[in-house]
Amino acid sequence: MGGGRKTKSYTLQEKSKRSWSVNCSISTRNLGKAKLAGVIFGCKNNTIKECISKLLFGLPATHISYVKHIRPGLPLFLFNYNYRKLHGIFEAASEGKMNIDPCGWTENGSECTPFPAQVRVRIQMQCQPLIEDLFGPIIIGNYYESNHFWFELDHSQTSKLISMFASSPVFASNALLNVERANLNVNPNSSIMRNSDHSMVHSKAHIGQCSFNAHGLDEKNRSPNISDNEEARRIGQAKETCLASKGQSSSLPQQKWSELFAKTINTDSTLASSSSLELDGENDSLKDFVGGPGQFYEEFDGLKQHMETLYFSLAIDNDPCFPQKASMEVVSSKTNTLEENISLLDRAEIENCSLPGEESVPDANSQSTMHKILEEICQLKLNQVKQDQKIRSLEEELVESRRVIKNLKQLLEISECSSCEQTDLVTDSESSVEKSILIIGGFDGLSHLSCVDCYCLSRDSLESLCPMSCMRSYTSAVKLNDEIYVIGGECRNLWYDTVESYNLENNQWVTRPSMNQKKGSLAGIYLNEKIFAIGGSNGAHCFSEVEVFDVNVGMWILSQSMHDRRFSLAAANFNGAIYAAGGYDGNDYLKSLERYDPRQRSWERLESMYTKRSCHSLAVLDEKLYAIGGYDGERMVSTVEIYDPRMNRWTMGESMNNSRGYSAAVVIGNSIFAIGGLVEDNASDKVECYAESQGWHSTNLKGLGKRCSFSAVVL
Template structure:
């Protein structure tokens, strides 16, 4: 959420836990250090992105972190924190200024969508060191921790100096990390010396490891390798063509190769050595001078085919060599085998790159499936936790479940349980305290909005704990299927939604950098979202409902403070109109229609979660104080079903997730309902299927 006077974001870069308010002046995005105060920056990654950060020599954070990433100058110390292992890696330094979208498609599966981490900086390794455990570096940056597991990434000069000193004491061999200069990774043959000296020590030398993460430039990489090889042959040809002493030239000698097992895959190294050993055995039986002429001729032929750029003088020289070349069948056979071996090596490399890409794609798919299965396990655990006595009292058997009326249930969408973000859609029957899981969404989704229209649910916006969405999907209860819908005009979360006149309205929200007053409208006949009349105020973490042909929007955060104000949109007037304000500031609250009145429930007032309830009397046009809920909470779900208001889940404070359900009947007070089915859940949304 956003807190008064500070830029703030509900997501932590590459982390697992959302920010929740526990202090009024907490700001997740930054410490707001000035440029001259900034001594270093920590970037985040996970196991899945760690190697790509080093391979591409690029670090990135979500867009809202650009407020301080833009202050990074070349040479500034940088560190990389792996959330998966809770380890800090270094020492790195900036190789560029902090910029937006240096690589617009970084850390994506296939480059088909924009990166979630556009605040980027190019890096290089300053000193290669063993990573620090969190218990080792936490005392140094203790002031940066705003909650138990999360800290600000900005470092002052004192903190940076201490981290650099600690890491430097754990310096390791340079082979631990990838080479500094990524441009050299495309050459696996070193250039031959310009003098006519022997080359016994200048054999086949890999300059870089076979990179485990193949990317889409591998085809060009292979092509560059063989172009470099041609240049090597060309250079030697021009230097040795006038020499009569054949011993001045020694071809690639497999017995003198220097292949580092740490930097080359085992299978590829063995393949290269075997092929070159076969050549060496043949070469020892041949006349070296003839081999010189023939090999130069063959290499030049292949080079001419590769790039077609020979000069006239070189062509004449090649022709003279060919005329005097050895026609020995054994010599030609050896050369043919060598060329065949190189072609096989090229094919082998291409196949390995393709396999690596396929494996990465399968890994991403597997991770998504694991997440889905984890969500399902949580649901099953919530059912298994119900006591035998509880089940016996309810006496719900299979036939009873089949007779449950879906219009008497509350559909719970997505959310977070303290460990996992959820893609689940669950039908909660409060009268029986039973949850029935239906088809989950296509992706995890929280901070979203959901609207019921024409018997279907439309879910739009929100996020996955790392980035905001512009995606939309609809659920048909009859077919139990989700269908993708037209995307919003921009990604946003903590927005509100309402349906009016067969149209869906996406209202306000934010993206972690901006709060929006914008309103988008989806006309299903048109099939796309269009901008309509904006609200009078920016509202992030607001609540909105439709009542009697008008839309009401209440509270929220405008970028500097939480709001008491409320406004109404009447399509007949084509404008938003200010109505009476509430007595309490509130955002991330719930708003429902009950007995033809509006009920604003709980939320965050900029300092703490509040239990207060306010009721907007439509006839009087003013708010009055209602009975407070028993548990102060925000980011809960609320809905009206079967003549009662239900408030489900939410946050008490900090990272304390509520596992209580409260309900209120007409004319009664709030009652805590003994529920074991829902469990802990926050940042969720709720919707009711109208009969």
Template structure:
């Protein structure tokens, strides 16, 4: 259940969202682009300052249920980004470390981890490249086409958008004042730079106080006593580079001085060799020369590998060849060239040898660069093939599921034929009372089924299915036809209308609604069909469309006073009643009535309790509102309106709470079929009510789990 969107959700479903809202971790339901798996190049997840730390610490991102339609398409390696709603900044670059799933951590981003998470559409991540965050002004140009309002954008990115967004990011770097101090001979400056530097964590927040206070507390006495470093020697460039990156990205929790000394130890050896070589052959340097040679230019240390080249022949010289009284003692006598008297031939050939080594290094670098480019190109091709294979696998899974559905349908038909003597496309006998069940969702598939169900005999007879899967639809009857309006398949909202003719026993396409919508209500009045309220995943509607067979098309009729999504409506004594629903802010108790003789909607007596996703039925001149969702949980309550009295009374509640059911009146009973119990449980039971007997539950062996379906008993 997503309390922020006030819309119930279950695992694996894309839920219609009444309006644009922000969850506790900054996630935004909104609407979706519905990119295919092959076209999905990246995904943006949302957070706030209060949830970002947990996102990064757990290496886990999450969104509300409504986003699972594309989170389920995420596979390992897909680029991901994290948008912080608190400061409107984009963080990256991350990549998926798992497939998108439901409830990897069912208690993430909740207080003390004791409640179910509001953001179950989750994926595990790893940090591909820690980068400086982007402001909205920086990244909005890249995803401009994703903005569906001034401040709201879709989280799905195509390949071009994902690549262009990654190009905007700049890797985190060590602060300049620390780099300057690290190549200074003054240890006090180095520690002071650590104290005063504003280190940026991966989450983009500054972490100055923690480091500064810790260093001041532990090292202030030493800073006052210290004058100079001992002679520090730098080298081992790969370790040095790794150390710098670590210093720029981590949050220091240990001993700062220990980390600095680790850096000193890692760079000891090669820098001394470089220092000695730069000094030349003269063993007696003046103090100024020593100072200049002790800390060479960083550019040379990093980019002139020839300076650390030592002639292999010199390595055979012994310790006794070194001069003990040199101003700078020899630490590596076997490789030291500064204090060794080299033969004249070696002195003459030194520059030639250095040039040869440098040329060889350049050639090696060129070959490695070319090889790297070749490997990157092959990697890109492999990634493209992998994405295509993933798409093929998804398509194969859909085909397999479709075949399974067909097998189940055929087995059900065969079973029904054997038990009931009824074959496909044959209606039940005229004297047998049945309820027609249309579409819905069974926990794994969106259904296009059309079946007759006899609750008295627990018989389910498959009839000719609709042209496409359809849920959240509304049904109305006119003459000898059953009309199914709008709805969707879990990814798209429909404006299509299908009609089933009992005599011809087939479905035909009818004029379409003016715009796509689902979770709407419908009723027939004066030989016209009314489509009432509903929504399209972005907004809730108060509009009413009317179909007049004489005109052959849908036209707008008088709108209701309130927006009503997941509402219910009936016709009673030539008056339409629209009851409850969701208006984009909350669930309603209000009721409206439309009398075509007046030509406008007016307020009627309100219910006692809020409800939407409920069922409505007319039984013995009274209107029954049953079950539904009250904004927090499914309910079992029942309210009854007697139009002559003009007020709602509480009736006997159902045995179990349920919403998104199908309801129909058959004989002297009201039947409630299937529906949702909780966010993850779908009912496979039938419950019926008779005067004097109350509510009774029947276990059906043929119905199976089903919700979001439509029904009619005509």
């Protein structure tokens, strides 16, 4: 909604479908701790690398209402907005909280993170990413728009997603190895056992012609004619073939011992023809050999699987998109496994295999092959040690870098605090600096919000409190008897007459008596132990009516109406009277000013402003009224006008650096802070500060996040 025109609200909602530059979603589905079984985090091409490399996921501050419910071990998923694909499976390695990395996803770590609702993660299982056609039906109930969905998952959704991911793991060694053995046209030059930097590449090319990265199958190596569904079907067939071949290991087709041995090991192109041992008719099955070659294959498959996994672990260490810590854990976890499998090979006594009924005579080719395998295993272990040393060195450098960054941040904070003291932006050091602002509802550029946050200016930090019962924008909030009353508002063209109050001590909401009219973009003012609800609109009509709520009476009573109908007006309590300025009357934007004197119980017209204004702010500083920003009927303005009630005259003040409307203006100490709003037709996180001796200047405050059409109350 723009400046009082009812059509402006539709414009805002249309803008929520734009492609925004941050990975955020509607703030909450309101699942409790017991019902929250999983969480989807968002990313884009420019943030996914940092998410994976740091093992850290983050969302805008408005999502902390459920991110704070995340506990270690909770399943997590990562959604890429650019490709519309879901990555998994991850799990939480820490509790969800604010600002684990205060500078994450910013250029050179020089700014405050735009995604402070964060959680540490670890990789539970690497699987192929799911396209939206696959995972969309599972979370269909979470979609509130065609391209946007809630990130909170219940138990049923989480279970189905995990099952779908688990059916297509990125690295399925057993299935792929068994399919490889069943294929008689295996290229022996693609051996994963070859000790060279290219062996992993050849193996990947051989196994389904796929290469792996930190997020799943590499798109470039897939066949251009095969869809994601077709790939999932082929992987499923491969698994069935694997299970079938595993159950038929005792009845392999009649082959030469040398052929079977060569196909299983895949070591060298000359190995397939190096053995001349023939088997006859009924004794050519592997199970008939003395020493149990069938069992040897079973043990050797385990060794080969772990060697392949080790190769994969070593390969991804050089991938900048894959977390080094995770790869180090994979490599280190395989050390004992390799040693155990080497012992298994020793116990298998392969060199003693012979035909039934004959003496146990060592096979020279078998012995030679096993010696080669053991030599390559030793080389792999040596490479592993080198990789471990390199990773430890990198981790030490990372720890030192973080320590230096932390020290620099502390120095920067000290410098900023000194600067604030010198410029005297907030002079009351005992109370004003530590004052907080209650931020209620609003619109974040994607959706209307129900969240309530406590924002501390001095620390630029946001603390989430108990949310309202419903999402509200264009509402008004008033402090009365240590409670915050939220009056009316709008959400997706649904206008409210409901009122609820928030208790600061109990962090709880209480339903209060409703107003006589459904309305939003009204002004709420506290005066003489009463709440005045002034003007507003229901989307079809603009109002001049004033309703008054007396706690002792417990109901809303109509009072004297204003002279003009005013929608998206601004009002203030000044010297025991109410001042109402500007707004939209249904036909034109206003610059008029009225004052209500409770002793006379009537409204009086005063000198008008120079500029028509709607969706602006009205603040009281040094016995004067400041009309800040707003919409003049054509565009958002940055101008500021100052009213002196003793002279009944307006004067033009210094303009802000940004044109804005639907923002909030709060007075702390001797300064006015203009927070958020619509800047350049987008929800903004910009904060400007005004002091008489300094004028308007921009700040580096970013903790609030992008928000407009909200209410703000200084605590």
